[in-house]
Amino acid sequence: MSQELSVSVWRSETNAFQEFAVPAQDNQTILDVVSWIQANSDPTLSYRFACRVGMCGSCAMMVNGEPRWTCRTHVKKVLKSNSLQIAPLRNLPVVKDLATDMEPFFDKWVEAKGVFQGTKTRHDAIEPILPDTAERVAASTAIECINCAVCYAACDSVSGNADYLGPAALNRAWSLVNDVRDGAYEERIEAVSGTGGCHNCHSQGGCAKYCPNDLNPSASIAGLKRKTTRNWFGWGRS
Amino acid sequence: MIRPHRNHPLWLAFMLHRVSGVALALFLPIHFYVLALALTDPAALNDFFALTENIWVKITEFGLVFLLAAHMLGGLRLMAMEWLPWSDRQKTFAATAVAGAFAISCSFFLSAVSL
Numbered sequence A: 001m002s003q004e005l006s007v008s009v010w011r012s013e014t015n016a017f018q019e020f021a022v023p024a025q026d027n028q029t030i031l032d033v034v035s036w037i038q039a040n041s042d043p044t045l046s047y048r049f050a051c052r053v054g055m056c057g058s059c060a061m062m063v064n065g066e067p068r069w070t071c072r073t074h075v076k077k078v079l080k081s082n083s084l085q086i087a088p089l090r091n092l093p094v095v096k097d098l099a100t101d102m103e104p105f106f107d108k109w110v111e112a113k114g115v116f117q118g119t120k121t122r123h124d125a126i127e128p129i130l131p132d133t134a135e136r137v138a139a140s141t142a143i144e145c146i147n148c149a150v151c152y153a154a155c156d157s158v159s160g161n162a163d164y165l166g167p168a169a170l171n172r173a174w175s176l177v178n179d180v181r182d183g184a185y186e187e188r189i190e191a192v193s194g195t196g197g198c199h200n201c202h203s204q205g206g207c208a209k210y211c212p213n214d215l216n217p218s219a220s221i222a223g224l225k226r227k228t229t230r231n232w233f234g235w236g237r238s
Numbered sequence B: 001m002i003r004p005h006r007n008h009p010l011w012l013a014f015m016l017h018r019v020s021g022v023a024l025a026l027f028l029p030i031h032f033y034v035l036a037l038a039l040t041d042p043a044a045l046n047d048f049f050a051l052t053e054n055i056w057v058k059i060t061e062f063g064l065v066f067l068l069a070a071h072m073l074g075g076l077r078l079m080a081m082e083w084l085p086w087s088d089r090q091k092t093f094a095a096t097a098v099a100g101a102f103a104i105s106c107s108f109f110l111s112a113v114s115l
């Protein structure tokens, strides 16, 4: 690896990429590169991160045209002829430079009825959920999402239809339709059947390819398609 | 040429399905029009049949049969994906659909040129 990386970074003020030379290190993440530029070359560069360890989901950007969690993406893995192109996440409005406004992304979680609706009170006994029941196994495939919007940026159906709820919100809905303690099954199935719902998905699987936590929203959405079809025929829940 | 985030097999499967669907939508009206010539203008239909002896027409037909078969087998994959229990082998199924379409269109072509 040569001594310096050539890095082009999207700047919102000029609406263009700006070139920076950044010292190469043996071990260096994309977030390290962006932080180095902000600390040493241009303090006005805006970007977002919090945990630096792949937990908070706030640091995702487009790196050489592909969505990535930057705090856990090693430069070596994505470097192309010693250069990097870093841009804000696709499919979201840009606040400034590399920082996107994630509000539309989170609004869609609410629209997809991503909030758990409990049916018990604190006076009821805790309901045992056996780990090997079919519902629990299905729900397990969809948990551990860090809300990073990498899948949302990878999805062409989101770019094509601004109302589409997108892979992450639908993946969340899938974990809840399989949660036997939840009391909002019908409303949620209704919410994911509409014009912005699961039937927009073209099953390209870009979401699954890029999800840094190895989740498969594409599979969750196929599951929702089955459930909504059953519901349409009036065949009940499973 | 393909943007980086689209450079993966299932995106290509999507694009093949879309292109073959559009091609078939354009082809079918022409196909029905030609068939209708049997009733409206049999002489013109005979002229058309003579044209199909041309090797380039046969090659085009091979392409059409490939697209038709790819659309049919790819469509079966999608229906299975959406209605049967999930399988992680979608890339394998998509590749099998393309291989199947190729086998069908090749055998069509071989029988067309050997007649």
Ligand code: SF4
Pocket: A151, A154, A155, A156, A157, A158, A166, A167, A200, A201, A202, A203, A204, A205, A206, A207, A208, A217, A218, A221
């Ligand atoms: S599989 Fe569906 S949700 Fe995932 S990227 Fe493709 S269109 Fe979007």
Ligand code: SF4
Pocket: A144, A145, A146, A147, A148, A149, A150, A151, A152, A167, A168, A171, A210, A211, A212, A213, A214, A215, A217
């Ligand atoms: S499903 Fe994966 S890619 Fe999408 S928001 Fe959750 S962790 Fe990120």
Ligand code: FES
Pocket: A049, A050, A051, A052, A053, A054, A055, A056, A057, A058, A059, A060, A069, A070, A071, A072
């Ligand atoms: S900074 Fe928290 S996930 Fe990257």
